[in-house]
Amino acid sequence: MDLSQIKMVVTDMDGTLLNSSHQASNRFFNLFRELQKRDIHFVAASGRQYKSILDKLDPIKDNITVIAENGGFAIQNNTQLVFTPLPNQRKKEIINLLEGVNNIYPVLCGLDNAYIKGDSPIFEKKLKEFYSNYELLDNLNDYPGEILKIAIYNFESSEKHIYPKVYHLEQDLQVKISGQHWIDISSKNANKGYALKKVMEHNNIQPHELLVFGDYNNDLEMLALADYSFAMENAHPNVLKAANYTTRSNDDFGVELILEKLVESQKLKS
Known part of the structure; x- marks a missing residue:
């Protein structure tokens, strides 16, 4: 595996770069500085809210590109590259559909804020890990503004209890x-x-210059773009099948291990 041509590193956050405590390691931040020295661009790509991503990567937030809300929004150097809202009529349709489903918790995800029903303190506590900014509503249909997506939470299994309904x-x-x-x-x-x-396209990056890490189904499309696509050891079976390579789990520094190999390859090249 020759990583000497890599010019861009892209990683998912939860289950990939972040450990089970939802934190990035000091080892990663040290490696980021090594990437910077070699003009390797770093992209954080997450289902998280934009502000939440910045909070998790605060020491480097001014030097990265961010893909937030599962690709609904992307920004680099204060230049908005992607903004793909959910059509307003579909928003209402989905909210009404979800009203009849038990034990789920929808979140309306705007660019700067998220909106939930204020009827579940337990879910609100869970939400704070993923959404830095949010408001409580009596009825989700009361929010008239633009959103990027609707995220839906189930305390047991989204694949089992939400997916069949939607x-x-x-x-x-x-x-x-x-x-x-x-x-x-x-x-x-x-x-x-x-x-x-x-x-x-904005950075003129080719597939052989791209290194991508992911762990869940929302990472499949971006993994397909890279010659060097890595599934985490803890990844969903679909991701393990789709990626060209695997690395250790998010709790065992799987991303950092490959980034160290990348830095070493770059040193040998020079």
């Missing part, structure tokens, strides 16, 4: 199982692969 929307929307507990519904072009392709 999979029919895949005909003309993105319906992504984005984690054990989450499903995201967004516009058809709002996925990490679409957003990453725009970032690649």
Whole structure:
């Protein structure tokens, strides 16, 4: 595996770069400085809210590109590269559909804020890990503004308890199982692969110059763009099958291990 040509590193956040405590390691931040020295661009690509991504990567937030809300939004150097909102009429349709489903918790995801019903303190506590900015509403239909996606949470399994209720929307929307507990519904072009392709074009990056890490189904489209695509050891079976390579788990520094190999390859090249 020759990583000497890599010019861009892209990684998912939860289950990939972040450990089970939802933190990035000091080892990663040290490696980021090594990437900077070699003009290797770093992209954080997550289903998280834009502000939440910045909070998790605060020491480097001014020097990275961010793909947020599963590809609904992308920004580099204060230049917005992607903004793909969910059509307002579909928003109302999905909210009304979800009203009849028990034990799920929808989140309306705007660019600067998220909106949830204020009837579950337990879910609100969980939400704070993923959304830095949010508001409580009596009725989700009361929010008239633009959103990027609707995220839906189940405390047990999104694949088991949410997906069967919404999979029919895949005909003309993105319906992504984005984690054990989450499903995201967004516009058809709002996925990490679409957003990453725009970032690649903006930076003139080719597939052999791209290194991508992921762990769940919402990472599949962006993994397909890279010659050097890595699934985490803890990844969903679909991701393990799709990626060209595997690395150790997010709790065993799987991303950092490959980045160290990347830095070493770059040193040998010079």
